[in-house]
Amino acid sequence: MNIAMFSDSYYPYVSGVVRSIELFRHELQQLGHNVYIFAPAYRRQTEEEGVFRFPSITAPTNKNFSLALPFAPGVGQKLRDLKIDLVHCHSPFLLGNVGARTARRHNLPLVFTHHTLYDLYVHYVPLFPGLARRLVLGFVRRFCNRCNLVITPTNVVAKRLRELGINAPMQAIPTGLKLEEFANPDNGWLRREYGIGPEEKVILCVARFGKEKNLDMILEAFRLINRDCPDSRLFLVGIGPCEEELRTMAKDMGLASRVTIVGRRLSRQTLTNYYAGADLFMYAAVTETQGIIIGEAQAVGLPVVAVGANGVAEMVNEGFDGFLTAPSAAALAENSLVILQNEELRQRLSSQARESAEQISSTATATRMANAYATLLK
Structure with missing residues (x-):
């Protein structure tokens, strides 16, 4: 099959959506299919075969994100030249809308992955968030109901979309894990790199530094943990617009010496070493449709304590590989301490x-x- 994927985000921007596209593209090509990406242009992008860039502008609320100009003269001809069989959109907006229009115009099956609970991101709209939420929900509902198939990362999200009035055919297919990336971590790297003693407990959170990830709750939870467990350390790993705010918050809490904020893009091996050197993974976002990052932590054997909302609730098996909590710092801290203070339990959850x-x-x-695509084409 020849598949065209349209997305409003792609490398060098880093996010769970981008990671999902990358993984599915790689594995589908390994299965013998051709996958072409249509994405915004970035100033520091590298050229990549099979990736077609649209002119773009910098987003006013995030200087690291590009907004594609959704004017697409010639895109239909490009799809004909590539002999595209199917269009798969990863956003309902700008380029997703271009992809959907082009698919309808050329009578191609249209697939959409509902990666994001868009109505929970209206804090990026500076005015009238209530109105923005209603408009976004209506727009996404109409977009989905024009698709031949809607993919959701989890069944929890599929249920939520049905309740919102989306009646298009739907299938839950999570973003998978490239397990070989996590097969040979350097378990001692983190402690060597940062001079961490064997008696110290390391808590890790990997997330984009954005408001929706609730990293202020992570810091507050760690403050409570550190009060009862003074030898604990917290590592926040990611990039995003809230980095300086997080540094200031940690300093104001008196935690600057116990909190390390790693604000840069890491290689897969280095990120794996961060996972492998930690004792516990903590996560507080409530907007996830899946939470790929939780699966990555689990692949290296990290127990997870996370707020049990939306897709995350399906990624953590309560009492088996971690704990799900209420959306509060106190609940995160309490459950984290249960694991950190019981090494036998921690080892069992890790395995x-x-x-x-x-x-x-x-x-x-x-x-x-691939099977879902093939069913559509039949």
């Missing part, structure tokens, strides 16, 4: 976390996606 990760290999999930 079982690896078992959970093995259930969603990227090869298996890409095969499911």
Whole structure:
């Protein structure tokens, strides 16, 4: 099959959506299909075969994100030249809308992955968030109901979309994990790199530094943990617009010496070493449709304590590979301390976390996606 994927975000921008596109593209191509990406242009992008860029402008609320100009003269001819069989959109907006219009114009099957709970991101709209939420929900509902198939990363999200009035055919296919990336971590790297003693407990959170990730709650939870467990350390790893705000917050809490903020893009091996050197993964976002990052932590054997909302609730198996909590710093801290203060429990959860990760290999999930495509084409 020849597949065209349209997305409003792609490398060098880093996000869960971008990671999902990258993994599915790689695995689908391994299965013998051709996948072409249509994405915004960035100033520091590298040229990549099969990736077509649209002129773009810098987003006013995030200087690291580009907004594509959704004017597409010639895109239909490009799809004909590439002999595209199917269009898969990863956003309902700018380029997703271009992809959908082009698919309808050329009578191609249209697939959409609902990566994001868009109505929970209206804090990026400076005025009238209530109105913005209603408009976004209506727009997304209409977009989905024009698709031949809507992919959701989890069944929890599929249920939520049905309740919002989306009646298009729907299938839950999670973003998989490239398990070989996590097979040989350097378990001692983190402690060597930062001079961390064997008695110290390391808590890790990997997330985009954006308001929706609730990293202020992570810092507050760590403040409570550190009060009862003074030898604990917190690592926040990611990039995003809230980095300086987080540094200021940690300093104001008197935690500057115990909190390390790693605000740069890391290689997959280095990120794996951060996972492998930690004792616990903590996560507070409530907007996730899946939470790929949780699967990555589990693949290296990290127990997870996370707020049990939306897609995350399906990624953590309560009491098996971690704990799900209420959306509060106190609940996160309490459950984290249960694990950190019981090494036998931590080791058991660690072993079982690896078992959970093995259930969603990227090869298996890409095969499911390819089968869904093939059913549409029939």
